[in-house]
Amino acid sequence: MYVPKEVEIIEVGPRDGLQNEPIPISSAKKKQLIRRLADCGFSRIETASFVHPKWVPQMSDAEEIARFSQELGLTYLALTPNMKALERAIFVHVPQIAVFIGASETFNRKNINRSINDSLTEYKRLIERAKKAGMFVRGYVSMAFFCPYEGAVSLEQVRNVCESLIKFGVDEIDIGDTNGQANPRLVYERFLKLQELFQETSFVAHFHDTEKMALANVIAALQAGITKFDSSIGGLGGCPFSPGATGNVATEELVNMLEKMGCETNLNVDLLKQLSSFAKSLSSR
Template sequence: MEIPEFVQIKEVGPRDGLQNEMNIAPTEQKIGWIDLLSETGLSYIEITSFVAPKWIPQLADALEVSRKIKRKDTVTYAALVPNRKGLENALLANIDEVSIFMSASEAHNQKNINKSIADTFPILQEVAEDASKEGKTTRAYVSTVFGCPYEGEVQIDAVLHICDKLFAMGVDEISLGDTIGIAHPKQVDFVLDEVTKRFNKDRIALHFHDTRGMALANILVALKKGYTIFDSSLGGLGGCPYALGASGNVATDDLVYMLERMGIRTGIDGRMLAEAADYIQKQMGIPLSSKQMAIHEKKEGRRVN
């Protein structure tokens, strides 16, 4: 099997994980968790979102969290930014990378951003251009690439058109999202074949949710096609507030286990990762869904099924 020697894992738990939890984690707990994540060997952590607190109250303390974490030079600290106002706050927080977002389906874009796809582009272009002027890199999330909870199938031409527009406005990397966890290996194979014809693999990441337990299988397809950047959330924490029933991202700890067992380097210390997972599970008071955490809990005698 032709597979990469190294994969970069981008941890999105502090943002994508916490934003969909009913319980709002105290600021100090978020800071403590991010500081633990920074010690695991991760090179990228998306720590928060500068979306208006009325939309995502779980991350209303974005500026305070960003300012108080213990930063490491080896880690890129990113945050989600919806518009120029959000960018102003992200710059005050000295975020390393700005993450912008939109959907590949019109209905989901309207639900998520309250704008049409056409009306979203100028807003994102302003953010990307202004971020670049400030010396920040920009990453774009494209949601519902593999299916929409409102429209169903999403045409690949729509996805490619959006990616063309995003790269044209200066985005450095695009993360293709399976927002509701509907993708399967054959579909991923087709989509990535089309994406590969058009774009450099080094500028494309994959963002799989594990709603139907298919995320690792889909990642394996991407690995075999030479893709090496994957988003994940420690313990499988999170979901999508605008996609009912969608579970969290593929679990970072499960992904690291699979990759390392396959001989693919990640640079991540599994023991430190388990410590960070244990910390946030105890702080949030909810069992994390990853297989690695279930095994850990059973060994510790804390989980019986």
């Protein structure tokens, strides 16, 4: 079995893990979570989303959270789904931003009420503006394996979206098993092919644990050469437009597995295990 010497774990709990919680979580508790995550040794944490509060009330304190992340000296990511969101992020000096688009047409329309082509048209301008501002840009490709509305998502669908994002100048592409229906064989084959198609591109794997295969899918992605993974402390998360989807792969479980395999994460697994209970206490699900 191939085991890389080191991998990067990007914590997405403060954003992806909490954004769909129905009961408001105070900024103070979010800050406590982010501070404790920083103490665990993360080099990157996704902490905020500049989505309009009408659509994602839980992220209405994005500016406050961004400034706090800046004060901690974190390299942090923030979601910016449109130009107005990007300008807000630029104003508070966010270092890394992320845009998201579905490989499935139906999901993209349900998630952000736009076609894939319309999304790409806006992201071309958005990414150009972000790069001029000196920002690192991540491109999320959601529903990259299966879609709850369309079924199996083809490699060609994923390839087309990746190709456009790469042309626009993203720094990395995050391939998402958004509804947690991927399996290790498909994960291995898809990542192997994507890296063959886009040899200069840095890919990140993003797994949800709906079918309890997230850790197995991580192993499959490792075998395909992927060394960057998203995870969420306590396994928090889910997607409102993906019926039945559960949370992200749990950070503490992922790190524990990798470290026992002899793969360095540069994270403190004992602190992560302690933090997990606090993270879960923030969720009302």
